[in-house]
Amino acid sequence: MKIGTVLKLEKIEPETGYSNTYRSKIIEKEGQYLFIDLLNDNKTNKTTIFPKGTPFKISYVGRDQSVHLFNTKILRLAKGELPAIVIELPSEEKITTIQRRRFVRIDTAVDVAIHSSDISFTTVTVDVSGGGVSIILPPSYTFEIAENVEIWMVLHMQSGEINYISAKGEVVRIDDNESLRKASLKFLSISKNDQQAIIRYGFEKQLEARKKELL
Incomplete structure (x- = not known):
């Protein structure tokens, strides 16, 4: 994953099964930690803040055009000139590749x-x-x-x-x-x-x- 990679984040409410999606992008990477933009709700286009520990299912398109999927949660909010959300990138074996061919019909x-x-x-x-x-x-x-x-x-x-x-x-x-x-x-x-x-x-x-x- 590289700086600027666009992320799709899905949050599922366990009680109702309701899901909503948000978009963000990577602005910094330190080891296994990703610093991403504040989340934008895809339906309302408004910035949404979630507390520490909120789980998400994240997907992104890799350099090989495959779509990769993993589960993570918010670790903390990094304050600075540009506020960022900190999440953990799991090990490779915990990242699922949905598309293995270059273009799937x-x-x-x-x-x-x-x-x-x-x-x-x-x-x-x-x-x-x-x-x-x-x-x-x-x-x-x-x-x-x-x-x-x-x-x-x-x-x-x-x-x-x-x-x-x-x-x-x-x-x-x-x-x-x-x-x-x-x-x-x-x-x-x-x-x-x-x-x-x-x-x-x-x-x-x-x-x-x-x-x-x-x-």
Whole structure:
């Protein structure tokens, strides 16, 4: 983990099962101790203070684009020019890696707009990843392999945050199944922020699916 790494913190109330998420980032690191920004509530966008000992489940995207997850708690509030929260980073064996591949495809329907030099249309995705998307091809629309397109998507995060994604892509495969025609598009150019947003979106969908399996 490096200075500036963005953290997602989830707090679960054991009595009710209610959970809420907060965001922060690492501003300093001393051995196994992390100094992070004061927490911002993802729903209200307000700074929230918690007492010493408050437990959190923390996730972050690593340099390898994998999502890492660990449990920790607030140790203390460090006062100074920039107040910071001190938490402990557990040993590596206590950090779970959710995504081991560079880009994990998540089956999900997301509204998407496609533009090429010849056609434009809106549709939904079949799956998404940090490396590209598969989309449903509406009737009467088709592509050529290696054709360049512009891709626009809207991702609704669990926090209520909305991310508008834009990327340049290339058609790598057409599936002309009679019942459902699909096109696979590889990202050729996408901003780091947009790619990170897609990875976080996929991570949230994975956790959502795991929670449903446990019900």
